[in-house]
Structures are given as structure tokens and as C-alpha cells.
Amino acid sequence: MYDFRFYNPVRIHFGKDALTHLPEELASVGRKILLVYGGGSIKASGLYDRVTAMLQDAGKEVFELSGVMPNPRTEKVYEGINLCKQNDIEFILAVGGGSVIDCSKAIAVGAKTERDFWQAFFVNWEEAKDAIPLGTILTLPATGSEMDRSSVITNWTTGEKNGYDSDLTYPMFSILDPTLTYTLPRNQIVNGVADTLSHIWELYFSEPDTESVTDALAEALMRSVISATRTALKDPTDYVARANIMWASTFALCGMLNNGKKTDWASHNIEHPLSAVFDVAHGAGLAVVHPNYMQYFCGYAPERYARYAVQVWGVDPAGKSSLEVAHEGIRCTREFFNEIGAPATLTDLGIPESAIEDLAARTDLSCWAYKEMTREDVKAILRMAL
């Protein structure tokens, strides 16, 4: 177990009545609020009206940034930064999924510097000195951004999708009401689950592989996600299943599953150019990339992948080599993704073979788990995914 630091100050309000805690949170923040959201779904669901009424009752002056897209882009961040600077925004309230929250985090640090936010933070990784505080109301469980310090932004001009971390971008609070996810389109649930599982894998499949509390928690979480997804897809209003998916996706990236682990993130890095160039949903990209990444690299950690097969999928290891058991576990993973209707190939994502060279060239190779990843490895993995 590696030495670790754990720190996560986000206040979570979780449950059917979570939104009723918004007024108490608003009581301690400034008057001028930037409300950030995506398309029309929060208006259609009535959430927009409930939230704006609470903001009004709290005496807040509200400015709006709407139209945040999946794979949120630099242009939208600049728009938000300008709004904040022009109106002396004191607090950002993000209502939506990971894209809306990530965009809000980038605005939060970008609005407090005279530097270009992209260059300073997402390219040069400078330490942010100040940020506008933010809170979130989550509508789409997937990215874990509601309880982490990370933000991922896409620069459409350069074709880059980069991340940034800062303790200043932990949300002050996050409101998680599983009933808000009842009306999500099926593909968004599926992409969210693929994202959640991928996050757990990025942490679980990395050294050290000794027996650890962290790994045991990761396995428990994977089993919960898989079981709850099957239930939720059958009955979209099963509260317990929805609550389990939502809390699992949040827990997966709250830092607890990093503790003591090297962590990987190579599959995320392979996926980022897919989103940056072809604008595919992040979770859909991961559903295609990650099982092939596993297949390609599992030979370097057969015992760990075999453990995954046994603990998560109940594979019987009797009379089989670790590698055989590992392959069975990866087959179970693919079968689960097929069962829930996740995409399986680059073709499913509308990405042609001819793009592989360019996608591999754009892949950040700095992260890997059991064996250093080369550009040739990335190409091979993407070819497996055709």
C-alpha cells in the first residue's frame, strides 16, 4: 500500500428530499450567483423552476450560463469567465451532469486570474491561487465531478481534451437526488455506468496488488453498480437501484478508491481524443476503449485480472491459469456492456479506421499501470476496437 493523502471537504446532501437543503447552503454564500446548466432538460423536468424559486427566496441576484454541451468546450468556459468578471459573481451553482460541473470548475478558477485559463491551468498546470466557490445539483450520475477536485475541458481548436485538479475546485456542497435520474434517456444511464466502472478500473487495476481495504471496497462497488444497473434498466423508477448507481458513481471518484494505489488513467487518456475529435460521449468512448485496454495489457498482471474475474463476476478459477481466468473476466465485462446496450466498437461510435493514426498521435502517454504504454500500444488497442 503506497502512502497516501485523503482530503475531501464536499458536503453531500443525498436522497429524495436532498433539494430541500439548498436554501441552508445558499444562506452562507454571496448574493450574486451564476447558474450554469446544459440544454432544456432541467426546464422540461421542472428542476429549473424549483431551483430559481429557491434562489429568489434567498434574495440572490441570478445570472445564467446555459447550453453547456457534453465534452464542455473552452468557448463556453470563456463565456462563463466573462460573465463572472463583468458581474462580480460570488458563487457558481452548477445544475446538471459532469459536463456542467466541469465547465463550472474551469470558470471558477478562470474568473480569478488575468491569465488565459486554458494555457495557465489546462496546459501548464499552474497552481490556482483563488477560485469562486461553487455548489452542484447533480442530474446525471457518471463522472464523480460532484465530489472531486477535477475538471476536464475540450479545446475544439487544438483537438485537445485536458484535465485540471485543484483543492479550490471541490464543490462546497453537492445535492444528489436519485429521483432526478428517473427520466434520463437509457443511453445516458448506460454511458454513465460505463464511466463509473471505468473510473473504478483505473484505480483498481494498478499496483500495489497486495490485499488491501481499498481494493476490497472497489470490488464491492463494482458488484453494486452491475447489480443496480440491471435493476434500473428493467425498472427506471426503482429508487434503490437509482440511488445505488448515483452514490456509487460519486463514491468511485471521491478519492477513497485511490488510497494506497498507483492508479492508471491510460484508458481515459486513450478515450479523450475520441471525444475531442469526434465528440463522442465520454462514457460511450470508455465502453469501447477500456475492455480492449484490459485485453491488451492483462498479461502483465494476470493475477490481478483473475482476482477481478473471481470477485466481481464470480468466475470459477478451478483448473485454470490466472490468464485464462483473467480473460473470462474480461469476456464477462464485454458481455455486460453488450447486455446493457453500450457501444462495443469504434464503428459503433462512427470512428473510421483511418482515424487511428491521428487519435494515437493525440493520446497522452504519461499514465499507465503495469507496463509503460507506447503509441504503438495505443494503435493496437484502437485496432482491436474496430
Place this chain on the structure above:
Amino acid sequence: MYDFRFYNPVRIHFGKDALTHLPEELASVGRKILLVYGGGSIKASGLYDRVTAMLQDAGKEVFELSGVMPNPRTEKVYEGINLCKQNDIEFILAVGGGSVIDCSKAIAVGAKTERDFWQAFFVNWEEAKDAIPLGTILTLPATGSEMDRSSVITNWTTGEKNGYDSDLTYPMFSILDPTLTYTLPRNQIVNGVADTLSHIWELYFSEPDTESVTDALAEALMRSVISATRTALKDPTDYVARANIMWASTFALCGMLNNGKKTDWASHNIEHPLSAVFDVAHGAGLAVVHPNYMQYFCGYAPERYARYAVQVWGVDPAGKSSLEVAHEGIRCTREFFNEIGAPATLTDLGIPESAIEDLAARTDLSCWAYKEMTREDVKAILRMAL
């Protein structure tokens, strides 16, 4: 799953080099420090010298409160409060186990009021308005106090052992170095493990009993604790086992296992008078009380206890009723406690049958899980424990 709030701002530094983070933490706290510790063990181990050298290098003025005993008492808290008030203490550094940390938390809130700390907080449960910030260096994994907001203090005059919670008593940081636990006496490890398991049971054995992420995490944690304890007792310097025990005991009470659960705490409440009157170690008392509590009440939630038996102890449920499986799980629990040398009876603790009436009379009956607990129930459970 019940609605829940989760909030835990404690910064954890965990690992072999965790103590090297003390100077960076000290940089942001006041100059006048109260160093709180127990007996001579931190002097014998050299930890006292390392910590005081770091305090000196950081330019701190150090005051000391030593001799904090197991089941920390009101007298020691008053002594600490006086030291804080007389010397304008700005920060409390607790070096020890749960007793030292709990005592420090009580001092932290008590020093910031003119009221009597015991009456105001531990009897009337008034909301603390201010507290001296504190940090901890943990030497004994058990109570979880290093990452929670709770404190338990014994009033030897009244024979009460009461608790108090406040967001103001979350440690600012906690330093957890598993190698500091290598030299612990065996019975302290065993008592700590009993305390840790009991904490998990207090949360796990309570409604709702639907499939939940929280329960899955609890089961994973129990299996980890049991496995790591067996290893650590065989080889006291097995780092991974020590690290797993330490992190599991901290995680057990960080709030993650409360999420969505009613929680119980009746076994803790039955144990408290045992400590308050007979000064038995808290973990030892729980090792005696909790399995009997399970046995006595499992009939009110046989499926939950059967699930525990299957998931934690690998009991084969085939052809058995839930209650039969439940009883097997409780038998496994008792056998594990016997195996590691935990006390099993009131006699082991030196408590005579004649004390039962008085102990039951002192038990706080306000907490329970599946069935309201009466004083007769407490007596029956204590009689089972003879």
C-alpha cells in the same frame, strides 16, 4: 436507503512517511500548542522526541497535557481546559489513540465556553459555537476518532460515559503511520479490532436492509479487518496487514458506512456503563457485549443476519432457514473473537453477576435497530454474557 448528509473535512496523511507531513500542517496553525498524550509509550517509542523536535523547528510554544487514561475522564478534560484558557492555546495536537483524541476534542470545545463542558455538551448536547482546532497523530487503530466528529468522556463521579458530536471537532488533519502500531501489546490490537468490527455492526445491522452500496462497502471492510487481523497477530510487523487494520478502523467511522442507514449503537450503549463503572477497555467490553446482543436480537432481522453470515463468514445457506444461517454467522463471530484472544464473558472482564441490575439501570436505551430495547432486554443480554 434513507436520505443522508455526508461531510468529512479531515485531511488524512497515511503511510510510512506520514509524519513527515506534520511540519506542513503546523505551518498554518497558531504558535501556542497543547500537546496531549497518554502514558509513557510515545516516549519509549521515540515518537515524543520526533514530534517535539518538529514542533520546536516550527517555532511553536508547547504546553503539555499527559497521562490521559483509557476511558478518558472529566478531570483530565478540566485540566486541559484550564491549560488552554491560562495559556491562550491556539491549537491542540493529540498524539495517541481514541482516548487521547476524544479527550482533546472535549478540551477543544470546553476551552471556548464559560459553561461547564460536561453539563453543556455531554449532558445537554448544546451546540458548540467555537472550538480550538486540533490535529492528531494516531498510535492505536480502533475508535475512528481521528476521522470523525465524536468524543466520548467518562464522568467517574456520576458513573456516566457520554458522547458528544460537533462539526467543530473534526480534526483538521490526522497522521496515520501503521508502523507506529508494530509495538502495540497484543491485547490492545485485539480490543481495537473488536471496537472496529463493532462500529461496522452498529451501522450494518440496521434498516433499511435493501441492497445498498453502503452495506456492500461494510461487508468488504469486515472481511478485510478479519483477514488482516489474522495476519497481523501472526506477524506483528506485516506492513500491509497493519495498514489495512489502521485504515479500516478509520474508514469504519468516517461516515461512509452510515450513509442511508438508520444505525443502531445499542451495543455501545450497553458497553458504556461497563467502562464507566468497572473501567474495562471499551473494545474488550464490546467483544463481550456485541455477540450476545446479536444473538439476542437476530430473530428480529434473520435475513440481515443471514446475509452477514454468508457474505462475511462464507456460511453455506443451502437447506437452512435464515435464522439458522444467522446463528451460524454469530457462532463464527464468537469463534473469531476466541481465536484472537478477545474476552468473551463478563467474568473475563471481572464483572460479577450482582452488577447487572446497576449496569442495566445506567444503560442509555435511546438507540436500537430492529426492535426497541428495554431495560429487561439489557439485563437478559448481560446475563447471556456471564
